[in-house]
Amino acid sequence: SQQGEEDPQALSIQEGENATMNCSYKTSINNLQWYRQNSGRGLVHLILIRSNEREKHSGRLRVTLDTSKKSSSLLITASRAADTASYFCAKTSGSARQLTFGSGTQLTVLP
Amino acid sequence: EAGVAQSPRYKIIEKRQSVAFWCNPISGHATLYWYQQILGQGPKLLIQFQNNGVVDDSQLPKDRFSAERLKGVDSTLKIQPAKLEDSAVYLCASSPLGSSGANVLTFGAGSRLTVL
Numbered sequence: 044s045q046q047g048e049e050d051p052q053a054l055s056i057q058e059g060e061n062a063t064m065n066c067s068y069k070t071s072i073n074n075l076q077w078y079r080q081n082s083g084r085g086l087v088h089l090i091l092i093r094s095n096e097r098e099k100h101s102g103r104l105r106v107t108l109d110t111s112k113k114s115s116s117l118l119i120t121a122s123r124a125a126d127t128a129s130y131f132c133a134k135t136s137g138s139a140r141q142l143t144f145g146s147g148t149q150l151t152v153l154p
Numbered sequence: 155e156a157g158v159a160q161s162p163r164y165k166i167i168e169k170r171q172s173v174a175f176w177c178n179p180i181s182g183h184a185t186l187y188w189y190q191q192i193l194g195q196g197p198k199l200l201i202q203f204q205n206n207g208v209v210d211d212s213q214l215p216k217d218r219f220s221a222e223r224l225k226g227v228d229s230t231l232k233i234q235p236a237k238l239e240d241s242a243v244y245l246c247a248s249s250p251l252g253s254s255g256a257n258v259l260t261f262g263a264g265s266r267l268t269v270l
Contacts, residue, residue, distance in 0.1 A: 074256055085158075085245055085261035086197070093256070131196050140257045141210055142187070144196035 066132030172234035179248030
């Protein structure tokens with residue numbers, strides 16, 4: 044089963060604007076990751092945040108984690124048309140460190 | 155380094171036929187995963203291997219799906235007989251995860267299955 048959901052399911056913005064996607068989960072995690080999937084392609088890892096971290100940056104990406112609310116957010120600043128893709132959060136949990144994906148947010152950046 | 159290789163990229167079969175997908179992970183990656191991604195949904199884990207042993211296959215429909223990882227390297231996923239609801243992209247991924255550490259996955263491009 045998929046643990047947690049992304050919100051919103053779809054997001055459409057203009058180039059240069061910021062995009063924020065949220066992810067909620069239900070059980071405790073080891074870490075949380077964000078992946079991007081371009082249409083017809085496999086997933087590409089973007090960023091990982093550990094359960095004892097609250098914020099992480101990588102280029103134009105900023106991820107926050109609130110373990111008390113069991114939620115995470117991904118912020119993409121100064122978006123570009125090339126950022127158009129589906130974004131998935133993935134939770135690692137369990138002794139075998141299974142990676143469970145959410146349902147994704149479809150981001151469209153209009154030029 | 156070379157990425158995760160998958161084949162075939164596309165496969166169209168009729169229901170009740172069989173199909174097999176092949177995956178070659180990144181060299182040295184101990185853990186290999188097969189995910190099923192139905193259109194519009196996130197990937198769902200089917201099976202996870204650690205070297206050539208199965209770590210998690212709780213969501214694998216074992217009456218029709220089987221998977222093996224030969225000598226802890228390549229892996230095949232087989233569906234027999236296929237049903238209409240098996241139409242999906244089958245993603246293979248690998249990670250260097252050992253007994254500890256973060257499991258960052260590298261995905262292949264996927265194998266798109268259409269069952270008619």
